[in-house]
Amino acid sequence: MDLVLVSRRGLITIVFDAPSSMEYRIPGEMRGKRRLDNLSKNYGTCIEGKLLYVKHKLLRMIMNSSMKEHWDEIYAALDADELTWYEEIPEPSIKLLSKCHINTDESILDVGAGSSTFVDYLVNQGFKNIIATDLSEIALNKLKERLDEEKASLVRWIVDDITQPVHIQNLRDIAVWHDRAVLHFLLEEEQQQQYLSTLQKVIGKGGYVIIAAFSLEGAKKCSGLNIKNYDQNMLAKFLGEDFSLLEYFDYKHYMPSGEPRPYIYTLFQKN
Ligand SMILES: C[S@@+](CC[C@H](N)C(=O)[O-])C[C@H]1O[C@@H](n2cnc3c(N)ncnc32)[C@H](O)[C@@H]1O
Numbered sequence: 001m002d003l004v005l006v007s008r009r010g011l012i013t014i015v016f017d018a019p020s021s022m023e024y025r026i027p028g029e030m031r032g033k034r035r036l037d038n039l040s041k042n043y044g045t046c047i048e049g050k051l052l053y054v055k056h057k058l059l060r061m062i063m064n065s066s067m068k069e070h071w072d073e074i075y076a077a078l079d080a081d082e083l084t085w086y087e088e089i090p091e092p093s094i095k096l097l098s099k100c101h102i103n104t105d106e107s108i109l110d111v112g113a114g115s116s117t118f119v120d121y122l123v124n125q126g127f128k129n130i131i132a133t134d135l136s137e138i139a140l141n142k143l144k145e146r147l148d149e150e151k152a153s154l155v156r157w158i159v160d161d162i163t164q165p166v167h168i169q170n171l172r173d174i175a176v177w178h179d180r181a182v183l184h185f186l187l188e189e190e191q192q193q194q195y196l197s198t199l200q201k202v203i204g205k206g207g208y209v210i211i212a213a214f215s216l217e218g219a220k221k222c223s224g225l226n227i228k229n230y231d232q233n234m235l236a237k238f239l240g241e242d243f244s245l246l247e248y249f250d251y252k253h254y255m256p257s258g259e260p261r262p263y264i265y266t267l268f269q270k271n
Helices: 033-043 056-062 067-077 091-098 117-124 137-146 189-202 232-239
Strands: 003-008 011-016 023-025 044-047 050-054 107-111 129-134 155-159 174-180 203-214 243-254 260-270
Touching: 067 137, 091 117, 091 174, 091 203, 091 243, 091 260, 107 117, 117 129, 129 137, 137 155, 174 189, 189 203, 189 232, 203 232, 203 243, 232 243, 232 260
Parallel strands: 107 129, 107 174, 129 155, 174 203
Antiparallel strands: 003 011, 011 023, 044 050, 203 260, 243 260
16 A cells, blocks of 8 residues: 655654545654654654654554554553653542542552553552553553562453453452543443443442543543543443442643643542
8 A cells, every 4th residue: 555654743644545534643642753763663664753664563553453452552662651641640549549448458450551650559558459451461561560570469460451351350349440541432332331331340339430531621532542521420420320429620631741631530439
């Protein structure tokens, strides 16, 4: 397939010969000259900041044929602190966790953990029953590497897709379900229902649910993917009557570029 590479204000756009509506953009995380070096190592040949040749792998990713590949490619190309959602200290999650009053033996499931620093925080706080799950094995491996071997051995690692779970749905008595920036990627009703049905199965009575998503005034895309924006009422409706909304707040996350990303943070408890 012929393709043309066009550079617009540091953003590389790949345009296929036909039809003209088929225009695919490299995800935001990979923009910028410095990023091109990374990109070229993984995906093609880069000469003087220009990407001249793109491997088939990248085309497949851009065409979004597989979410797993999409996320694996991003985590393979970038370090954790280069991701737009990177937090040095996951303060809003810590704040809501502190309202849960659970002890360190109880289980915390980080859904779509990626390479999140929330897991480092939990390990360092002495939690002994941490489960980190993600679609991307590469993301979880990066997180494992960041923790030392001893700390990594304290975490249960599960590669799974929350929209087609094989392993997570067998978990029980989870005390805290933590999701930052995962549910909002699920655009299909069926995916959302699968997420909800897994959550309902695994959360114990009195268990807590922390969900953070892009708020209504937040971005409409993340990592090159469309997202669904939420407010606390939409999340309460989604979880249904079995869950009570205990607390919520708006929070501005600042990306490495310095731009703000407004989130809604919510804490629910199972009745
Ligand atoms: C924006 S990142 C957030 C990562 C992490 N929660 C954090 O706050 O740093 C979204 C994460 O969701 C994961 N993800 C996306 N779709 C998923 C799915 N269907 N099942 C499990 N994980 C998924 C991605 O691999 C990625 O790690």
